[in-house]
Amino acid sequence: MNDTTILAVDDEAHILHVVSLKLKNAGYNVMTANDGEEALELAAANPVDLLITDFQMPGMSGLELARRLHAEPGRRNLPAILLTAHGLALEQVELAYAGITVCLFKPFSPRDLLEKVHQLLEARAQVAASSETPASA
Amino acid sequence: MTPVLTSRPTQLNTTVLARLAERWRPVGLYLACLDRDGALLWHDVQMPRALALCLTIESTIPQQIKRLGEAVTANGVRLHGQVPWIQMQLLPLLRRRKVTGWIVLIGRTDQAAALGEDLARFAQRASLDAQALAALANKAPLVPAGLFGPLVRLAENMHEDLQSVTVSHGELANVTEQLTSVYEEIALLSKISSGMRFSQKPQAFLETVCREMQEISDLRSVMVALARRTDEQSEMEFDDVSVVVGDCGVDGAALLRALHEPIHDALAVGETQVHNEIAPDCDWAKLGDHVRRFVCVPLVRDHRTLGVLIAVDKNDTTEFNSVDLKLLNNVGNQCSIFLENAALYHDMQDLFMGVLHALTRSIDAKDAYTRGHSQRVAELSRELARKIGLPDEQCERVYLSGLLHDVGKIGVPETVLTKPGRLTDDEFTAIKKHPAIGAQILGNIRQLQDVIPGVLFHHERWDGHGYPHLLAGENIPLMGRIICVADSFDAMSSTRTYRPALPLETVLAEITRCAGAQFDPALAKIFVSLDFAPYQRAVAETQAATAAASVPLLEKPGGGV
Numbered sequence: 164m165n166d167t168t169i170l171a172v173d174d175e176a177h178i179l180h181v182v183s184l185k186l187k188n189a190g191y192n193v194m195t196a197n198d199g200e201e202a203l204e205l206a207a208a209n210p211v212d213l214l215i216t217d218f219q220m221p222g223m224s225g226l227e228l229a230r231r232l233h234a235e236p237g238r239r240n241l242p243a244i245l246l247t248a249h250g251l252a253l254e255q256v257e258l259a260y261a262g263i264t265v266c267l268f269k270p271f272s273p274r275d276l277l278e279k280v281h282q283l284l285e286a287r288a289q290v291a292a293s294s295e296t297p298a299s300a
Numbered sequence: 301m302t303p304v305l306t307s308r309p310t311q312l313n314t315t316v317l318a319r320l321a322e323r324w325r326p327v328g329l330y331l332a333c334l335d336r337d338g339a340l341l342w343h344d345v346q347m348p349r350a351l352a353l354c355l356t357i358e359s360t361i362p363q364q365i366k367r368l369g370e371a372v373t374a375n376g377v378r379l380h381g382q383v384p385w386i387q388m389q390l391l392p393l394l395r396r397r398k399v400t401g402w403i404v405l406i407g408r409t410d411q412a413a414a415l416g417e418d419l420a421r422f423a424q425r426a427s428l429d430a431q432a433l434a435a436l437a438n439k440a441p442l443v444p445a446g447l448f449g450p451l452v453r454l455a456e457n458m459h460e461d462l463q464s465v466t467v468s469h470g471e472l473a474n475v476t477e478q479l480t481s482v483y484e485e486i487a488l489l490s491k492i493s494s495g496m497r498f499s500q501k502p503q504a505f506l507e508t509v510c511r512e513m514q515e516i517s518d519l520r521s522v523m524v525a526l527a528r529r530t531d532e533q534s535e536m537e538f539d540d541v542s543v544v545v546g547d548c549g550v551d552g553a554a555l556l557r558a559l560h561e562p563i564h565d566a567l568a569v570g571e572t573q574v575h576n577e578i579a580p581d582c583d584w585a586k587l588g589d590h591v592r593r594f595v596c597v598p599l600v601r602d603h604r605t606l607g608v609l610i611a612v613d614k615n616d617t618t619e620f621n622s623v624d625l626k627l628l629n630n631v632g633n634q635c636s637i638f639l640e641n642a643a644l645y646h647d648m649q650d651l652f653m654g655v656l657h658a659l660t661r662s663i664d665a666k667d668a669y670t671r672g673h674s675q676r677v678a679e680l681s682r683e684l685a686r687k688i689g690l691p692d693e694q695c696e697r698v699y700l701s702g703l704l705h706d707v708g709k710i711g712v713p714e715t716v717l718t719k720p721g722r723l724t725d726d727e728f729t730a731i732k733k734h735p736a737i738g739a740q741i742l743g744n745i746r747q748l749q750d751v752i753p754g755v756l757f758h759h760e761r762w763d764g765h766g767y768p769h770l771l772a773g774e775n776i777p778l779m780g781r782i783i784c785v786a787d788s789f790d791a792m793s794s795t796r797t798y799r800p801a802l803p804l805e806t807v808l809a810e811i812t813r814c815a816g817a818q819f820d821p822a823l824a825k826i827f828v829s830l831d832f833a834p835y836q837r838a839v840a841e842t843q844a845a846t847a848a849a850s851v852p853l854l855e856k857p858g859g860g861v
Contacts, residue, residue, distance in 0.1 A: 184476045184480060272516075274484060
């Protein structure tokens with residue numbers, strides 16, 4: 164777990180703190196950023212295994228951030244979780260286009276979030292493992 | 301080397317010390333940490349040996365500290381070391397103005413020389429000769445003597461800053477933890493209130509709520525006991541728990557009996573009762589074998605007792621604290637709202653059905669022969685609907701339709717309805733109006749629009765020779781076709797003015813015979829396969845009631861059967 168890095172992005176500091184604490188306690192590395200630009204800078208210099216981002220942020224939206232990250236080489240399948248408030252209806256198509264795997268509504272349960280993170284990373288690991296099996300089997 | 305600590309408590313934060321040591325090493329100042337009495341607890345592993353020796357061999361530090369007594373200045377204490385070319389400064393670690401330990405800053409401020417007896421003795425203790433010791437010392441970086449003091453003061457300031465940063469981090473972590481649990485609570489309450497459906501059974505809702513609560517607060521068991529719905533009761537009794545999540549080693553009913561008093565208190569006062577320990581002499585002391593702590597949350601709205609929520613033990617064995625109680629109270633409140641509304645909803649349902657039954661019974665009662673008819677048709681229709689696989693909600697609508705199918709008879713003259721002999725054409729025309737009249741009566745009630753087809757079309761025939769609209773086959777709405785069969789069945793099975801009740805086999809044969817003509821053949825086939833025992837019981841009951849009221853059935857003025 165210690166070699167898994169999660170990038171958490173939100174303009175609200177308290178959410179970053181809560182998410183960060185919850186994930187760190189579970190053994191993950193966490194990088195935090197307050198906006199899309201900062202997040203991209205961090206992603207440029209560090210490996211990222213999962214993205215958690217708020218939707219509404221000043222400047223770049225969470226969707227835009229996800230889109231840009233997914234466009235980077237090797238990051239096409241980066242698992243991404245979007246946090247958004249109810250009422251900000253996002254079309255499935257929009258979410259899929261940006262590569263968002265899971266959408267969580269605020270107020271969200273930190274427990275719930277942790278579980279989704281586990282699930283996504285496990286799924287990704289399984290996909291990686293199965294793509295490594297030799298074709299001669 | 302990881303710092304070795306004794307079990308004696310000091311205000312020691314090794315992360316801070318390590319960081320401090322790292323910053324001052326380049327300048328030639330090295331760090332160590334002593335306990336309150338001067339015993340060495342920790343020193344920087346990169347400290348040059350010569351300096352380390354001063355702290356360990358024949359250290360006079362404890363005595364010097366003792367001599368200080370209470371006169372500890374905030375600026376620290378310059379110590380006299382074993383050798384003149386090494387200087388030491390002691391900085392107190394204070395907690396509530398009491399010394400809990402010391403930080404030592406030590407550095408070489410002069411060229412070491414192998415002079416003097418004291419030095420020779422010191423060297424001997426270290427199993428070295430004076431020359432070797434001096435050589436060793438000169439390997440340590442030199443701190444300009446004049447700078448030692450200022451540097452030490454700087455180091456001290458830095459230590460304070462680092463400590464306060466560490467404290468802030470700690471506080472932030474604490475606040476964040478609390479914030480996390482607040483988030484969970486808000487998410488749960490939001491989920492509960494948006495998921496409330498007052499028409500659903502309390503069971504399902506309460507189970508969800510209890511489970512979420514158990515997970516969030518890591519409780520051993522959560523249960524809800526619902527108040528029995530009686531009108532007047534001086535003391536609320538609970539028979540058994542309605543919902544239980546988790547296992548506390550005691551069965552629900554037994555727990556309720558044992559906790560009779562705390563539950564009563566909670567309800568009487570309207571306040572949650574927390575028992576973080578079970579006294580050995582109380583009524584429920586026996587529970588102490590299985591259970592350590594519990595909380596009783598009363599579920600009350602407007603002085604109406606709805607139930608009680610009981611939480612038992614936390615899995616980490618800690619006490620129920622204010623965070624737990626806040627969540628329990630909030631959740632209890634939500635449950636109360638739900639229960640009250642669910643009760644109101646069901647009251648309304650009961651009222652509605654009660655009125656309907658009263659209405660249709662009164663219409664049926666105009667003619668002694670049709671007493672109970674609407675109820676029986678409603679039940680038969682519902683059975684048939686279930687048998688053909690309609691969803692439960694639909695079956696209930698069919699029941700309603702069956703109940704109301706003859707409501708239009710209220711517009712038919714009583715003389716026609718109760719006429720014993722054959723009807724004239726005009727009289728027959730009057731009776732044939734009752735489906736349309738019924739539909740009209742119900743036409744203005746928005747909530748009953750979907751049951752009107754059963755009322756309007758229950759006299760249509762599969763072959764199109766029915767009334768009022770001469771519909772045929774599948775053009776007749778399903779509800780109408782269903783009630784048609786049930787209605788005819790009950791008519792044939794009841795005693796009438798012109799003939800006695802036909803036996804069951806005869807009626808079923810007749811229905812089969814008329815399948816495709818009067819009745820939907822598929823429905824008829826399924827209908828005859830129903831279990832008629834409940835029906836026959838209902839008929840017997842009605843007959844018994846009628847006989848008890850001594851209304852003669854087959855006797856009519858002028859005789860005639």
